[in-house]
Amino acid sequence: MLLGGNKTTRKIDNFAINNLKIPSIVLMENAAISFVKHIDENEDNFLIICGKGNNGGDGYAIARQLFSKGKNVKIFCISNENMSNDCMINYEICKNMGIEIFYKIEELDKLFFECNVVIEGIFGTGLNSEIKGIYQEIIQKINTASNNKKVYSIDIPSGINGDTGEIMGISVKADITISFVTYKKGFLNSKIKDFLGKIIIENIGLNETSINHLLKEYYLTPDMIKSFRIKRNEDSHKGDFGKVLIFAGSSGFYGAGNIVAKSCVRTGAGLTTVITDKNNFSLNVFVPEAMSFPINFDNINENLEKLENEILNSDVIAIGPGIGKSEQAFLIFEKLISIKKNNKGNTIKLILDADALNLLSENRKLFEKIRNRSILTPHLVEFSRLTGFSTDEINKNRFEITKNFAKKYEIILLLKGKNTIITNGEELFANSTGNSHMANGGMGDCLTGIICSLVGQKYDLMKSAGIGAYLHGKIADELVKKQYIVNASHIIENISECILNIFQN
Ligand SMILES: NC(=O)C1=CN([C@@H]2O[C@H](COP(=O)(O)OP(=O)(O)OC[C@H]3O[C@@H](n4cnc5c(N)ncnc54)[C@H](OP(=O)(O)O)[C@@H]3O)[C@@H](O)[C@H]2O)[C@H](O)CC1
Numbered sequence: 001m002l003l004g005g006n007k008t009t010r011k012i013d014n015f016a017i018n019n020l021k022i023p024s025i026v027l028m029e030n031a032a033i034s035f036v037k038h039i040d041e042n043e044d045n046f047l048i049i050c051g052k053g054n055n056g057g058d059g060y061a062i063a064r065q066l067f068s069k070g071k072n073v074k075i076f077c078i079s080n081e082n083m084s085n086d087c088m089i090n091y092e093i094c095k096n097m098g099i100e101i102f103y104k105i106e107e108l109d110k111l112f113f114e115c116n117v118v119i120e121g122i123f124g125t126g127l128n129s130e131i132k133g134i135y136q137e138i139i140q141k142i143n144t145a146s147n148n149k150k151v152y153s154i155d156i157p158s159g160i161n162g163d164t165g166e167i168m169g170i171s172v173k174a175d176i177t178i179s180f181v182t183y184k185k186g187f188l189n190s191k192i193k194d195f196l197g198k199i200i201i202e203n204i205g206l207n208e209t210s211i212n213h214l215l216k217e218y219y220l221t222p223d224m225i226k227s228f229r230i231k232r233n234e235d236s237h238k239g240d241f242g243k244v245l246i247f248a249g250s251s252g253f254y255g256a257g258n259i260v261a262k263s264c265v266r267t268g269a270g271l272t273t274v275i276t277d278k279n280n281f282s283l284n285v286f287v288p289e290a291m292s293f294p295i296n297f298d299n300i301n302e303n304l305e306k307l308e309n310e311i312l313n314s315d316v317i318a319i320g321p322g323i324g325k326s327e328q329a330f331l332i333f334e335k336l337i338s339i340k341k342n343n344k345g346n347t348i349k350l351i352l353d354a355d356a357l358n359l360l361s362e363n364r365k366l367f368e369k370i371r372n373r374s375i376l377t378p379h380l381v382e383f384s385r386l387t388g389f390s391t392d393e394i395n396k397n398r399f400e401i402t403k404n405f406a407k408k409y410e411i412i413l414l415l416k417g418k419n420t421i422i423t424n425g426e427e428l429f430a431n432s433t434g435n436s437h438m439a440n441g442g443m444g445d446c447l448t449g450i451i452c453s454l455v456g457q458k459y460d461l462m463k464s465a466g467i468g469a470y471l472h473g474k475i476a477d478e479l480v481k482k483q484y485i486v487n488a489s490h491i492i493e494n495i496s497e498c499i500l501n502i503f504q505n
């Protein structure tokens with residue numbers, strides 16, 4: 001699903017009008033028809049509150065549509081001065097059709113009392129400053145009425161900034177928001193969840209393929225994830241699904257390596273090998289399918305030569321969870337990223353997480369070695385270390401900072417958090433799955449294991465990160481329907497079933 005904001009709405013509008021030659025009034029009509037589809041047939045009494053821009057125009061067009069279905073419709077017109085052209089056209093039609101239109105704020109309370117459903121088209125993507133005066137008063141009244149009326153917002157609850165989700169002074173609290181063409185970036189702001197209600201994204205007669213060159217940002221949906229699927233050949237063998245090398249876990253943190261390995265195996269990698277302390281025997285017990293490459297941490301140099309063969313033999317290397325920041329960990333990390341091509345002549349892909357990111361932050365010249373072949377999966381604090389931006393600055397400007405960073409270092413960045421962001425600097429995915437019940441130790445390790453497995457199975461880096469993040473969150477979303485806390489082990493046991501559901505449903 002396309003992800004957009006205020007500017008992109010104008011860009012899409014302009015393209016549809018100027019290039020596709022769809023008159024703007026037709027787009028508005030399509031928006032109104034799509035909107036009305038979601039209104040309960042049994043509802044009868046509607047109050048439609050309209051501003052003077054195209055959001056209000058949508059409101060008048062929706063009023064016409066409902067009126068023509070025989071519904072009882074009343075309109076509250078906030079202003080009929082300086083209306084946009086299309087708003088004016090629909091306002092005039094409503095007047096000509098004899099729909100009752102009210103103008104005085106004193107009449108509003110009675111209008112609320114008489115209706116069952118409020119539809120508000122005060123501001124959409126054109127909101128450009130703090131809301132004051134009469135607009136503030138009207139929104140307050142809508143929110144008071146919303147206790148016992150169903151409130152629908154057209155495109156965006158009036159008062160929410162479509163780009164940032166910021167509340168511009170005051171906002172309508174919608175029960176249902178029916179938005180057009182794009183999932184608005186502002187909806188990703190977790191602080192306004194209660195203002196959005198149920199979100200529905202509707203078409204206005206534009207096929208996604210005819211406009212998707214205009215924007216390269218997406219909100220991940222099940223359909224998108226399904227479309228990424230690479231079918232398995234009947235005659236394939238384990239070599240086709242990737243040789244994955246994992247450097248994760250160290251004394252005290254063996255669990256991290258075990259979780260990465262088990263997630264990787266369960267996601268379907270062909271062969272999984274874990275570089276681990278020679279004294280770690282837990283791997284074989286926890287993940288019997290994985291192989292180990294034992295390391296003597298007391299004499300690291302003796303291992304590095306043998307390790308070279310292992311590197312040359314791999315398709316993808318995941319590095320980081322639980323490795324610590326010791327000198328030995330650094331030497332192994334440096335070795336693992338020092339070879340770019342494997343024995344088959346293919347680029348060895350890298351997934352860098354946790355301490356690998358911290359080591360990278362402190363040794364920035366290593367960025368040169370990871371270009372064009374890596375996914376970095378920081379959480380907010382790790383990303384702050386990598387970029388030098390404060391966590392507040394990142395939160396306020398996630399899209400721009402992540403894109404710039406990915407572009408600068410030519411890597412895929414996956415910034416974990418609510419609506420995890422994945423970007424290569426051009427294209428961007430915002431994840432739609434996941435919940436707070438999965439916020440506990442080992443989750444990130446599990447995600448690393450899923451992603452390196454997908455890369456091994458020849459999914460490209462963006463798609464591996466996208467599928468991985470979606471799958472990881474989706475499993476947790478399903479599990480919280482029947483349990484309160486979701487741990488990495490729960491995710492691991494459900495990976496395969498969830499992949500099946502996503503790819504085959
Ligand atoms: N491609 C699509 O998705 C389509 C969407 N449509 C709908 O159009 C709106 C956007 O319409 P637009 O006219 O650009 O903007 P709005 O209607 O949201 O608002 C503009 C008017 O609001 C005034 N304004 C803005 N901020 C304030 C404020 N704080 N206080 C008071 N008034 C404000 C603004 O006045 P100015 O004087 O500042 O110009 C405008 O009068 C989109 O959201 C969809 O609903 C199309 O129907 C089809 C295509």
Ligand SMILES: [K+]
Nearest residue numbers: 123154156158
């Ligand atoms: K609105």
